[in-house]
Amino acid sequence: MLHALAHIEFVAIDFAFDLVGRFGMHFPAEFVDDWMVVGAQEAMHFALLDRRLRTLGAGYGFLPAHDSLWEAAGKTARDVLARLAVVPMVLEARGLDVTPMAIERFDAVGDHRSAQILRRIYHDEIAHVATGTKWFVHCAESRGIEPIYTWRWLIENNFRGALKAPFNDSARGQAGLSREFYIGLAPVSVV
Numbered sequence: 001m002l003h004a005l006a007h008i009e010f011v012a013i014d015f016a017f018d019l020v021g022r023f024g025m026h027f028p029a030e031f032v033d034d035w036m037v038v039g040a041q042e043a044m045h046f047a048l049l050d051r052r053l054r055t056l057g058a059g060y061g062f063l064p065a066h067d068s069l070w071e072a073a074g075k076t077a078r079d080v081l082a083r084l085a086v087v088p089m090v091l092e093a094r095g096l097d098v099t100p101m102a103i104e105r106f107d108a109v110g111d112h113r114s115a116q117i118l119r120r121i122y123h124d125e126i127a128h129v130a131t132g133t134k135w136f137v138h139c140a141e142s143r144g145i146e147p148i149y150t151w152r153w154l155i156e157n158n159f160r161g162a163l164k165a166p167f168n169d170s171a172r173g174q175a176g177l178s179r180e181f182y183i184g185l186a187p188v189s190v191v
């Protein structure tokens with residue numbers, strides 16, 4: 001599980017800096033500043049998990065990892081709206097849904113250090129989803145299109161499969177990702 005999480009953070013570093021390099025020139029400087037901060041935090045998350053793996057006698061690269069996260073970058077490489085819709089607002093938001101349970105699982109088996117790392121990550125990831133939502137809304141409004149329906153259309157057309165409930169409405173809400181965005185897009189929506 002720690003290796004899988006380290007891999008997610010490793011890909012997240014690339015996600016953040018790819019946004020800067022691929023789309024940064026079309027945005028105000030604040031866009032670049034925001035995603036550089038996100039990228040630095042992803043690198044810190046990766047380092048914390050990799051260090052934890054090493055303490056336990058393993059390390060990143062000891063196990064195979066899948067490429068499905070990075071595939072989302074390829075599929076959305078031509079449109080920053082689709083990229084922001086899928087990466088921070090679906091994939092990273094999914095992290096907010098599942099991380100509290102992962103923290104509980106680590107605590108339940110007595111691995112409090114790993115649980116502590118995940119608490120730190122969870123806190124930062126709320127800000128990442130907020131950054132994604134902020135720039136998605138900015139970009140939609142600057143194109144003169146309505147953000148929520150545009151997001152729903154983009155997800156239905158760029159994201160394989162349905163969103164997965166239950167959603168962490170509280171953390172998503174803190175990030176500005178209100179239920180209006182995703183309600184009805186998953187088979188079951190649990191408050």
Ligand SMILES: [Fe+2]
Nearest residue numbers: 009012042045
């Ligand atoms: Fe992260």
Ligand SMILES: [Fe+2]
Nearest residue numbers: 012092125128
């Ligand atoms: Fe993140």
